[in-house]
Amino acid sequence: MKKKMKAALKIYKIGGGIIDNASDLQEFLLLFANVSGPKILVHGGGKGASEMMARLGIMPRLLHGRRITDAAALDIVTMFYAGKTNKQIVAALQGAGVNALGLSGADGNVILAAKRPVREVDYGFVGDLSEESINADMVRQFLEMGLTPVFCAINHDGQGQLLNTNADTIAASLAKALSRQYAVELHFCFEKHGVLADIIDEKSVIPTITLVDYAELKESGIIADGMLPKLENAFDALQYGVEKVIIEHALYIDGALKTTLCLN
Numbered sequence: 001m002k003k004k005m006k007a008a009l010k011i012y013k014i015g016g017g018i019i020d021n022a023s024d025l026q027e028f029l030l031l032f033a034n035v036s037g038p039k040i041l042v043h044g045g046g047k048g049a050s051e052m053m054a055r056l057g058i059m060p061r062l063l064h065g066r067r068i069t070d071a072a073a074l075d076i077v078t079m080f081y082a083g084k085t086n087k088q089i090v091a092a093l094q095g096a097g098v099n100a101l102g103l104s105g106a107d108g109n110v111i112l113a114a115k116r117p118v119r120e121v122d123y124g125f126v127g128d129l130s131e132e133s134i135n136a137d138m139v140r141q142f143l144e145m146g147l148t149p150v151f152c153a154i155n156h157d158g159q160g161q162l163l164n165t166n167a168d169t170i171a172a173s174l175a176k177a178l179s180r181q182y183a184v185e186l187h188f189c190f191e192k193h194g195v196l197a198d199i200i201d202e203k204s205v206i207p208t209i210t211l212v213d214y215a216e217l218k219e220s221g222i223i224a225d226g227m228l229p230k231l232e233n234a235f236d237a238l239q240y241g242v243e244k245v246i247i248e249h250a251l252y253i254d255g256a257l258k259t260t261l262c263l264n
Contacts, residue, residue, distance in 0.1 A: 009143070009182035011040045013171035015226075017191035018250045019046035019085060026092060028189065028250040033096035035253075038143045038182070040174060041100075042151045043089060044167040049073075049080040069124040069164040077164050081152040090150050101147045105155030106162065110135045111170065113155035113163045127155045127163030129170070134177035172233035176240040184242045188230055189250035194259030195231075197222060205257045210264050211235055234261045 012032060018024050032041060050060040053076055061068040069077065086102040093100035105111030105127075111134055113127025133155075142149050151174070153167040168188065175186040194205040195217075209217070214231055217223040223231060234245040238261060248258035 006181065006183040007038065008185070009038045009040070009178060010035055010185045010187065011042065011171055011175050011178075012187045012189055012253070013042040013044075013167055014250055015044050015167070015188075015190040016046035018189065019043060020048070024191075024251060025089075028253075029089065029092045030096055031251070031253050033093060033098045038148075040139070040143075040149050040151070041089070041093075042153075042167050042171040042174065043081075043085060044153055045077055045081040045085055048085070049077045052076050052080065063121060063123075067126070067164060067166075068121070069126050071125065074125040074162060074164060078154050078162055081164075082154040086150060086152040093148065093150065098148050099146060100150050101142060102150045102152070104152055104162075105165070105170075108135070108138050109156075109158070110138050110149075111151070111155045111165075111173075112158050113165055115157055115161070115163060125161070125163050127157065127165040129155075129165060129173045131176070134173055136177040136181065139174070139178060140181055166229055166233075168230045168233045172237040172242075175237045175242045175245075179237075179241040179243070185244045185246070186234070186237055186242050187253065188234065188245070188247045189253060190247075191250065193249045193252065193255070193257035194247050195223065195227065203257070206259055209259060209261050212264070214261075231261070235263070238263050 018028055053060050058072050082104045090100045090102040103110060113129055113133060116123045116126045116128045139149060151170055153165055155163050155165045157163055175184045178184055196204045197206055198204040238245055245261040246258050
């Protein structure tokens with residue numbers, strides 16, 4: 001008996017560097033709209049939330065590319081991520097002919113997070129995800145209805161508390177959970193053409209990175225800061241059955257210059 005082929009699913013995650021530039025965001029969304037087949041978009045929040053915090057006298061705090069989120073910061077990131085940014089993206093996709101559905105993790109109980117315990121650092125209202133966090137059946141129903149889910153970085157704990165979760169983590173967790181039902185291709189899209197060997201040279205893209213390569217690049221400091229959680233999540237996704245992970249420029253998706261990640 002022939003093994004049934006899984007349907008293809010592409011998941012794209014865009015970061016703040018694209019969200020902060022209105023024309024770049026619009027160009028990416030038009031490219032995304034032309035991607036055929038089932039697809040999902042996950043987005044971060046950009047600088048808007050941090051700029052609002054600064055205006056209110058709240059100092060934004062990041063550690064290893066991850067935001068420390070106290071109660072005041074949570075209010076602001078919820079407004080920007082789940083409100084303004086998410087709905088602007090959904091409206092733009094509707095204008096491009098994509099029937100998009102904007103979601104936080106609380107909507108439809110689609111992503112359930114747990115507040116990160118305090119260890120060396122108190123991250124505040126930050127949500128961690130587990131293998132059981134994603135309601136994959138609900139996401140599949142949205143896809144089968146012809147909807148394109150657009151996830152922001154806000155989730156919930158099931159007890160009425162909203163939580164902020166790194167958008168790279170959300171994208172990877174969605175990819176892992178849905179890989180049981182789909183042949184998943186995960187794309188991390190930002191303002192560079194991939195992982196660069198030399199941050200000053202835009203064309204110094206490392207075409208392929210294995211798990212061993214990643215350890216060496218991390219040790220040498222070539223990969224640092226915000227790229228760390230991106231690659232950690234990418235390799236985690238590959239180990240859980242995601243078929244392909246690509247890091248690429250948001251305005252040149254599926255272009256020649258990109259970094260493909262593989263386990264070996």
